[in-house]
Amino acid sequence: MAIELRKLEKGQRINLEKSNGAKLVNFCVGCNWGAVVKSTFFGLSSKVLDVDLDLSCLMFDENGQPVDHIWSPLYRFGDKNIGLPNGKTDSRDGALHHTGDDTEGDQNGDDGLDNEIITVDLSRVNNNINQIVFFLNIYNTQEFQGDFSDIPYASIRMYEGTPTKVNSVFAQYDVATQTTCRGMRGLVMGKLYKRNGDWKFAAIGDAFEDRSIVNTIARVMKNYSK
Numbered sequence: 328m329a330i331e332l333r334k335l336e337k338g339q340r341i342n343l344e345k346s347n348g349a350k351l352v353n354f355c356v357g358c359n360w361g362a363v364v365k366s367t368f369f370g371l372s373s374k375v376l377d378v379d380l381d382l383s384c385l386m387f388d389e390n391g392q393p394v395d396h397i398w399s400p401l402y403r404f405g406d407k408n409i410g411l412p413n414g415k416t417d418s419r420d421g422a423l424h425h426t427g428d429d430t431e432g433d434q435n436g437d438d439g440l441d442n443e444i445i446t447v448d449l450s451r452v453n454n455n456i457n458q459i460v461f462f463l464n465i466y467n468t469q470e471f472q473g474d475f476s477d478i479p480y481a482s483i484r485m486y487e488g489t490p491t492k493v494n495s496v497f498a499q500y501d502v503a504t505q506t507t508c509r510g511m512r513g514l515v516m517g518k519l520y521k522r523n524g525d526w527k528f529a530a531i532g533d534a535f536e537d538r539s540i541v542n543t544i545a546r547v548m549k550n551y552s553k
Contacts, residue, residue: 357441361479379466391552422451475508513537
């Protein structure tokens with residue numbers, strides 16, 4: 328039996344426990360969104376604009392020091408020598424895996440699956456990791472420079488299943504409809520944290536005008552690591 332579906336709200340805390348008392352160990356954190364359709368030539372025609380959202384996470388030890396990360400391999404920060412590592416799809420302990428960068432969004436309407444997903448296996452998380460913070464950014468392109476409220480059905484959810492099959496959704500945050508996300512391009516979704524040996528989840532839901540993922544990474548390391 329799955330955890331009851333919850334619409335995430337800022338500050339909400341969730342015990343990762345099913346209704347039968349079993350611990351939730353394997354699940355997915357996914358982000359879903361659609362491409363933007365823009366009217367052209369006085370509304371007589373339309374153009375589909377690709378939208379690139381990036382789902383990422385940072386992992387911290389009990390002292391709030393970063394020990395690992397996952398973000399798109401297309402981010403080559405190390406090559407630019409700006410003090411951040413290049414992106415990658417797997418945590419070093421193999422507990423978290425990113426399905427890869429989707430640079431378009433759903434082109435033909437919502438297919439019911441998420442565009443970017445981080446799979447989580449809490450049983451494999453390294454013992455020195457105490458917190459895992461998930462965040463979302465809009466990648467700035469020449470075609471699309473809007474905000475979360477402009478993106479059809481943009482949402483983040485946590486569910487049991489696989490990247491290609493959703494069995495049971497137990498928490499969801501509808502980014503596109505949140506008034507606090509209007510005009511915003513970066514979102515700190517929430518964090519998994521370990522307390523007395525058990526993993527729990529805290530919804531954060533703080534949105535920012537960040538024009539670059541670099542800004543959001545800095546925020547997470549400064550304000551959300553403890």
